[in-house]
């Protein structure tokens with residue numbers, strides 16, 4: 292059978308995969324249950340869709356959050372350092388228009404089930420306009436994202452107020468004049484706490500451990516730009532340096548009433564926020580420790596205090612889920628994830644993952660490079676290493692950061708190190724933008 296490749300998802304990872312596979316004249320079909328490209332970055336109040344919040348701005352700077360083949364300057368030179376979700380949606384859609392890839396995407400189409408028949412055949416069951424259909428492909432590329440299936444925490448007792456996950460949170464307005472408790476120390480929790488504190492009667496944030504809060508700017512420059520200047524140093528030295536710098540800039544967490552940080556930089560996914568500490572010191576967000584139990588509207592905390600709330604918003608992250616596979620075939624929900632370059636499976640050589648990694652930075656520049664390596668593999672221009680099994684195992688035994696053992700930390704990569712590993716697999720002329728007329732199509 293002639294190669295025919297299926298991509299699941301037309302988010303930031305799926306569109307760059309499609310573009311790079313089409314560049315090699317491969318036959319590709321993309322299925323996405325949404326109605327346009329952009330994935331998480333299409334803001335929607337529809338709770339079935341995993342979208343960013345009304346006020347979300349990206350946490351990495353535009354310089355380190357762009358495709359090399361279509362940069363922010365190619366899109367709109369006026370975009371600020373940290374673009375809004377709507378600017379990013381526009382950027383992804385401009386990318387798709389510019390490279391003319393819309394005709395290969397079937398929107399409103401959910402991939403229900405993927406059956407690997409053999410090394411050259413997949414049977415994909417899709418749901419389109421209410422009807423199920425089976426399609427055959429030689430290869431399958433999974434770009435379904437990893438921030439859409441909420442991880443719901445369990446507690447002793449029952450909360451009789453409103454309990455929701457950040458997946459369902461879209462904007463602060465519904466929480467006006469309410470007593471809100473936000474759970475978590477990640478980027479969602481800190482964003483949500485800051486936003487609800489603008490309208491709520493009271494907002495508290497519960498952390499089960501201490502986190503460093505990284506400001507968006509250092510010395511007048513985006514923090515990741517400053518970080519990139521030391522990217523040549525080993526991760527351990529960089530982490531030590533970052534810890535020192537943050538300590539000098541912000542002081543210890545106890546000054547803000549927050550749990551002390553007991554981990555080194557990078558041992559937890561970084562939380563980047565310029566407003567949380569400000570809001571705490573202005574009495575708008577109240578720090579609390581981990582939850583002991585729930586009873587009616589009362590929350591009991593592990594430090595012996597208790598308080599009443601109308602709403603709990605659990606910003607407790609997402610589960611790595613592939614509902615279209617039998618769990619006996621692929622189940623990475625609890626880790627480990629033994630994929631070479633976070634994309635190649637040791638045994639199934641017609642199954643690939645793009646974007647299924649968590650950088651300390653932005654995802655899609657890495658997806659762009661992964662998909663270029665994949666395109667070369669599919670055309671025979673890049674050979675899978677003969678020691679693939681060993682390399683897959685190495686991904687687990689030699690992580691870039693030795694992170695704490697919690698469910699969100701199974702696919703972490705260092706942005707710069709990961710990028711270097713991918714670039715090593717590519718020829719020097721890997722940027723393909725010059726072959727296109729950018730000014731003609733970018734709008």
Ligand SMILES: Cc1cc2nc3c(=O)[nH]c(=O)nc-3n(C[C@H](O)[C@H](O)[C@H](O)COP(=O)(O)OP(=O)(O)OC[C@H]3O[C@@H](n4cnc5c(N)ncnc54)[C@H](O)[C@@H]3O)c2cc1C
Pocket residue numbers: 299300301302303304305322323324325329330331332341342343344347348349350351400401402403434435436437438439479615645646647652653654655
């Ligand atoms: C509130 C919030 C803020 C974020 N902020 C940042 C940030 O600042 N920086 C950053 O790098 N990342 C951020 N992220 C993570 C975000 O997931 C990535 O930025 C990016 O969207 C990843 O792109 P992706 O294409 O891999 O996945 P997604 O954007 O999730 O796209 C996956 C696509 O696959 C489709 N799909 C999934 N399953 C199926 C199926 N079975 N059938 C058909 N289609 C399917 C979806 O409809 C979607 O269009 C944030 C996430 C959230 C929720």
Ligand SMILES: NC(=O)c1ccc[n+]([C@@H]2O[C@H](COP(=O)([O-])OP(=O)(O)OC[C@H]3O[C@@H](n4cnc5c(N)ncnc54)[C@H](OP(=O)(O)O)[C@@H]3O)[C@@H](O)[C@H]2O)c1
Pocket residue numbers: 347348349350438443444445457474475476477478479480482499500559560606607608609649697698699
């Ligand atoms: N651009 C933006 O502004 C923005 C906004 C939101 C999200 N994001 C991105 O989206 C992704 C998801 O972020 P996220 O914040 O939703 O999830 P996350 O990074 O997985 O963070 C989840 C937080 O909840 C905690 N947690 C998990 N289970 C818990 C439990 N049972 N009890 C108490 N605490 C618990 C985690 O603690 P541990 O430390 O113990 O794991 C962690 O602090 C990340 O890549 C993030 O960078 C970006």
